[in-house]
Amino acid sequence: MSMTLPIDEVAEPLRGFKFAEVRGARHPQVHPAGKFWRRAYDHRQPATAVCHRRGHAAPSVECTCGFHAVQDLHTLPDVTEHHDHMVVLEVELGSTVIEHEQGLRGEQQTVLAMRFPVACTRCRRPATHLQPGRVWRSVCGACTGRDAVSRADATALFGVEVSFTAQAPKQSQRVMETVRGFSMVALMLVCTLCATKVSPPPAFMALMGGLTSMTLGLGAATAAARLPRTRESLFILQSVTLFLSSMLLIAITP
Structure with a gap:
């Protein structure tokens, strides 16, 4: 202060x-x-x-x-x-x-x-x-x-x-963090869609699908989490999965 x-x-x-x-x-x-x-x-x-x-x-x-x-x-x-x-x-x-x-x-x-x-x-x-x-x-x-x-x-x-x-916590912050979490899911879906354009092998698409599912699960957990620290930790995990997906997409792009 x-x-x-x-x-x-x-x-x-x-x-x-x-x-x-x-x-x-x-x-x-x-x-x-x-x-x-x-x-x-x-x-x-x-x-x-x-x-x-x-x-x-x-x-x-x-x-x-x-x-x-x-x-x-x-x-x-x-x-x-x-x-x-x-x-x-x-x-x-x-x-x-x-x-x-x-x-x-x-x-x-x-x-x-x-x-x-x-x-x-x-x-x-x-x-x-x-x-x-x-x-x-x-x-x-x-x-x-x-x-x-x-x-x-x-x-x-x-x-x-x-x-x-009643002593409800600040709701605007929680809503913003939830929206942020599902925005990461949207970015993962974009990465997966881009991957389909280069005709990757099935194993690669299976891996991308797994990462997308993980990001979606983390987004749902963020929406349900009560503590700000928990939501922040989940966002970090989402960021890691998005980074890995981006690196994989770069690796297979001609």
Whole structure:
């Protein structure tokens, strides 16, 4: 995030939102999500930011330290990669605050509420419970395990209000990546069509058909993938198959 406004000492705390993960079955901790590596912190009490890399007062203009948040909940998926199990924290930032193009960085933070995904992470039905584990997840009644806890019990456990709310990731990016994946399929079909013009041997056409089928399967997997990293990995595999097909086509072209 690049700074656009000066450091500001705020008289009243600023309300913000951020993605986080809740980890640990026995002793759950909040781990903030984001581009930069962050340490877990105790969400039950107000916290003061510390720069563990440089040791200066946080937040600093020349660093990325401090508690990050955005003021508009709808912009959150645009600035932080989203995963289905992530929680939206509603926070207040106080004392020294730096405002950026994409959000805020504050010196003091108080967690007000936790918003878990409204859909079960296993079957996508409406969630009714939380499933503890390495990462806490929203689950429906049919997918609950023996140690699942209700929303009310989670509120008592975490010491802040826990709710289930919709927090869909940025859809435009997913749509574009899906279109990109099927565009690769179209390019593969063009390569295969061009290969038929030079009367290649049957073994060559069988190989091209296999690569085309692989690209089509990768495109379908891209459309179904939930995580951006998964879609990116599938696109790389599609690029490799297209490159191999292009090299084969060049090799048989007179």
